[in-house]
Amino acid sequence: MTAAEQTIAPPKVSNKKMLIGGQWVDSVSGKTFESINPATGDTICQIAEGDKADVDLAVKAARKALESKPWVRMTGAKRGRLLYKLADLIDANRAELAALESLDNGKPINDAMNVDIPGTANIYRYFAGWADKNHGKTVPTAGPYMAYTRHEPVGVVGQIIPWNFPAMMMSWKWAPALACGCTIVLKPAEQTPLSALRIAELAQEAGFPDGVVNVVTGFGPTAGAAVAEHMDIDKVAFTGSTAVGQQIMQAAAKSNLKRVTLELGGKSPNVVFADADIEMAATHAFFALFFNMGQCCTAGSRLFVEEPVFDQVMDAIKTRAERQRIGDPFDAKTTQGPQVSEKQMNTILGYIEAGKSDGAICLTGGGRVDRAGYFVQPTVFTDVKDDMKIAQEEIFGPVLSAMKFTDVDDAIRRGNNTKYGLAAAVWTRDINKANKFSAGIKAGTVWVNCYNVFDPAVPFGGFNMSGVGREMGEYALSNYTEVKSVVTALGK
Numbered sequence: 001m002t003a004a005e006q007t008i009a010p011p012k013v014s015n016k017k018m019l020i021g022g023q024w025v026d027s028v029s030g031k032t033f034e035s036i037n038p039a040t041g042d043t044i045c046q047i048a049e050g051d052k053a054d055v056d057l058a059v060k061a062a063r064k065a066l067e068s069k070p071w072v073r074m075t076g077a078k079r080g081r082l083l084y085k086l087a088d089l090i091d092a093n094r095a096e097l098a099a100l101e102s103l104d105n106g107k108p109i110n111d112a113m114n115v116d117i118p119g120t121a122n123i124y125r126y127f128a129g130w131a132d133k134n135h136g137k138t139v140p141t142a143g144p145y146m147a148y149t150r151h152e153p154v155g156v157v158g159q160i161i162p163w164n165f166p167a168m169m170m171s172w173k174w175a176p177a178l179a180c181g182c183t184i185v186l187k188p189a190e191q192t193p194l195s196a197l198r199i200a201e202l203a204q205e206a207g208f209p210d211g212v213v214n215v216v217t218g219f220g221p222t223a224g225a226a227v228a229e230h231m232d233i234d235k236v237a238f239t240g241s242t243a244v245g246q247q248i249m250q251a252a253a254k255s256n257l258k259r260v261t262l263e264l265g266g267k268s269p270n271v272v273f274a275d276a277d278i279e280m281a282a283t284h285a286f287f288a289l290f291f292n293m294g295q296c297c298t299a300g301s302r303l304f305v306e307e308p309v310f311d312q313v314m315d316a317i318k319t320r321a322e323r324q325r326i327g328d329p330f331d332a333k334t335t336q337g338p339q340v341s342e343k344q345m346n347t348i349l350g351y352i353e354a355g356k357s358d359g360a361i362c363l364t365g366g367g368r369v370d371r372a373g374y375f376v377q378p379t380v381f382t383d384v385k386d387d388m389k390i391a392q393e394e395i396f397g398p399v400l401s402a403m404k405f406t407d408v409d410d411a412i413r414r415g416n417n418t419k420y421g422l423a424a425a426v427w428t429r430d431i432n433k434a435n436k437f438s439a440g441i442k443a444g445t446v447w448v449n450c451y452n453v454f455d456p457a458v459p460f461g462g463f464n465m466s467g468v469g470r471e472m473g474e475y476a477l478s479n480y481t482e483v484k485s486v487v488t489a490l491g492k
């Protein structure tokens with residue numbers, strides 16, 4: 001199948017169990033929950049509703065696998081081969097995985113085919129290469145001793161992921177953990193469990209031993225909280241909202257001081273100087289916010305435009321927003337699907353109302369799309385003030401807040417006027433402005449004359465309340481290893 005031109009039939013999906021210790025099982029309670037198609041509001045299928053009891057079983061299976069011969073004795077090279085195989089299986093099943101992603105999340109099928117699934121396979125492939133290269137050092141000492149370090153797997157890791165890029169967020173968590181020899185209990189988002197369950201099946205097919213990867217489906221306050229609180233989980237990795245990230249860190253602190261990495265929200269400043277290639281900057285400013293229906297943690301949600309080119313940039317963005325093809329995610333011509341859930345849609349509509357009542361000017365959009373499903377009009381606000389709700393809080397929807405700025409110092413000061421610090425971008429032909437902005441802005445990633453450029457080798461994470469730790473790249477490995485120092489007396 002190629003999604004290039006035609007409308008594709010959504011896949012038929014039957015009810016789903018969870019993967020624990022190599023077995024596909026119902027929840028201990030026998031409960032299930034509905035996975036909803038956000039484009040229609042219809043139920044796709046029933047999913048096993050795991051909670052604490054299921055997390056306990058999954059942790060036991062992961063602990064057993066961590067200490068079992070097939071995994072303990074497996075060389076890094078062999079772990080790497082399994083990861084390469086999983087990447088190949090994801091490529092081979094690209095059309096099916098993309099369709100599951102579109103069905104469950106609502107993203108346009110072409111995005112799922114061309115961005116999510118190939119990007120997912122690439123992450124596994126990148127970390128496959130690290131599996132036999134993450135080793136310690138010999139360390140010179142003052143006395144008659146030999147000291148060396150070992151990079152040991154941190155152990156059983158709990159991973160809690162969001163719904164915006166389900167398969168890709170799973171790969172950011174699974175790939176480094178498996179490369180480092182950890183075992184996993186994954187809790188996918190309740191809105192989008194389907195691709196995680198299918199990729200877990202592919203991991204079995206690739207040959208990962210039973211219990212190395214476990215998937216417990218269920219809700220955040222029950223299954224997710226059980227992961228964060230668990231006494232026998234050595235590390236928790238979370239991507240999601242800042243509020244839940246804070247709860248997870250508290251639960252980790254109160255339980256067993258498990259290691260914590262968090263990838264949280266953002267309110268990223270995207271800064272366009274008048275000397276930039278304006279056509280290019282406007283095009284990218286549009287995608288920086290509206291890609292994936294605005295449901296990106298890096299969304300360029302605060303657009304700062306230098307005064308002389310403000311109207312030109314806003315005209316270009318308005319034109320693009322009004323050209324969005326909103327509709328069925330399985331129609332290959334669709335460029336904007338629904339928001340992931342009714343709750344999320346209502347939150348976004350609430351922010352739109354706040355923008356209007358706070359006095360921002362709604363240049364285009366400003367409401368729900370009149371059709372079934374959870375669709376929101378692409379919305380652009382101008383005359384936004386730095387302290388308005390729509391300039392301070394993460395909206396996670398197709399709502400852009402645009403502001404004018406005067407010079408590079410103004411851009412840095414106002415860009416940093418947020419509790420977040422995930423990403424930022426600057427558009428200019430002046431290298432000095434670009435360098436000054438890149439050094440002054442508090443963000444884990446700065447894009448210069450580009451936006452949303454990700455690479456498995458480039459680390460990603462947040463300053464401030466956007467997170468703790470880095471994913472991707474070599475830096476990710478340290479989150480999944482403990483460093484052990486071994487000091488041996490050399491004798492006479």
Ligand code: ADP
Pocket residue numbers: 160161162163187188189190218219220221223224225226228239240241242244245247248
């Ligand atoms: P959103 O509000 O955008 O859905 P969340 O941060 O609530 O984002 O969700 C991200 C992930 O965190 C999901 O897998 C969700 O189930 C999980 N989650 C939500 N609440 C908790 C919690 N209290 N403890 C652990 N995980 C949670």
